Amino acid sequence: MFHANRMEELYRNIQQGSFIPRISTATFNQVGSGINFFYPWLLLYPWVLLRLVTNNPISAFYLYIILETFVTFSISYYGMHKYSGSKRRALIFSLLYTFANYRLFLVFHQNVLAESIAYTFLPLVLLGFYEVFFRDKKKWPLLAIGMSLLLYSHMLTTALTAFFLLITLLIFWRNVVEKGARMLSAIKAVGLSILLTAFYLFPFIEQTLGNHLRASWTGFNFIQQPMQVIESSINNEPDHTVGFLLILTVLLGFTYLRNAPVLEKYSYFAGLILVVLTTSLFPWGGFLNTPLANLQFPFRLNGLATVMLCIYLSFIINNMIIKLKVKYQVTTIVSLLAVIAITFGLMLTTSHQIINQRLSANVPMLNKRPTPENYYPAKNGAYYNLTSENWHNMFYYYGHNGAFDYFPVAVKGKINDAVVNHQAIVDGKKVYFANRLTSKPNQLEYNLTGIKAGANVKLPVLYYKNDFVKIGNEHFEKPTVTKVDTIQVRVPKHDKQIIIKYRNSVLDNSTLVVSLVSWLGVLIIYIGNITRKKKIHETVFKTN
Structure with a gap:
């Protein structure tokens, strides 16, 4: 839902001729959130283009994943070929890395788009x-x-x-x-x-x-016991682990170290240490009050562990193929087909597990708009099924997984609830303003018709540097900011249109x-x- 909001904001901006989203005005609760300053948006452009072509956000998403997978494969192949000089090893590495368990977990199980793109x-x-x-x-x-x-x-x-x-x-x-x-x-x-x-x-x-x-939350969650990591990986579960092939590399890779060059040895030990760091063997609790707490999930180290272990495993498999050819006349094509079959077979087992989990969980369709009073996605672990028909329902209210990241620190608790509920304060009284709101790219507009001139209105709009306000017929000026970093205006006598706009x-x-x-x-x-x-x-x- 988090990345869907980001993608939708960019899409609506481009639809209306604005190519750089600064503040979120169509998504993230339409309160002018500055999330786009802190999460890069450039690599979401392909999804927007795909959506413009298909006119279907779900189809565009899956096409985007296909594109991301192809680019990951291509860059992996290029990188290993340049490093090793071997096309065969480059193919092996790109297969192992592109379809590695942790990457599949990010892409298909968690839909953690930004992180999965990074590993490309x-x-x-x-x-x-x-x-x-x-x-x-x-x-x-x-x-x-x-x-x-x-x-x-x-x-x-x-x-x-x-x-x-x-x-x-x-x-x-x-x-x-x-x-x-x-x-x-x-x-x-x-x-x-x-x-x-x-x-x-x-x-x-x-x-x-x-x-x-306030940035995203800090701390360390989902730290597993070593045996849990091993068991989950052996079962090739769609979880935040390195998966079957790479856990075997961790457990048995030392047997091949004698034949490995220095950098390949380092790849093995680096991957091994990184996997260990994702477990309870490392005293993460002692680092809660340090910058390391921004990591949030130690399992994020599995991304680096995956690439390092794939480097080492590709070396082992490449050497095995050479030996098979010399000793048993097994052709390179047959060996590579076996590697492809194993890789895709493991990928399919992971995919089936994901599908079965979703089916057994009775994940609901998002066929009605969530509200603060009935935020029903959270009742199912924040999971729900999307189609092109119900896609837009998720943009009316969003209350989990980063929805309030990078809000002003003072906007918290009841104030946070009031802002995302579009509750304004008019001369000290709460007034619901959602029906007065119109959003445009990097711009929110409020029609204050019916509110007496001179009334002091605290709008449910977050203030960020470079936000400007236009009150009625006046020019854009720096806004009056409340103690909780929202925007405040005084209602004019005529032309009661208020425009809040981010200006570059x-x-x-x-x-x-x-x-x-x-x-x-x-x-x-x-x-x-x-x-x-x-x-x-x-x-x-x-x-x-």
């Missing part, structure tokens, strides 16, 4: 990191582009990945040659990534510093230009390099 680009980030510090330092743009795409997807996953890469660098620092030159390449990558993400990153910082907001700041506009120019520059340089290599190849071919 993780192999590219790892390849860029490897090139910068261990191979061709001139390929630092790979790291910059990978981290940028990661940040476009999910901020927390980006932070986790950056922390993991830092630890990896410290472990291998003594093995890094040309340290100064490689650090310079890394600094270039960071600089380019900042430019490419400036249109999101700097407004994020501006709103964080310019408002007193100089920072919003300038950083958008910076990012567009930076991406254009990257594209021009890339095309130039391709053209130059092609000319050199043609020249060499003609000479020979």
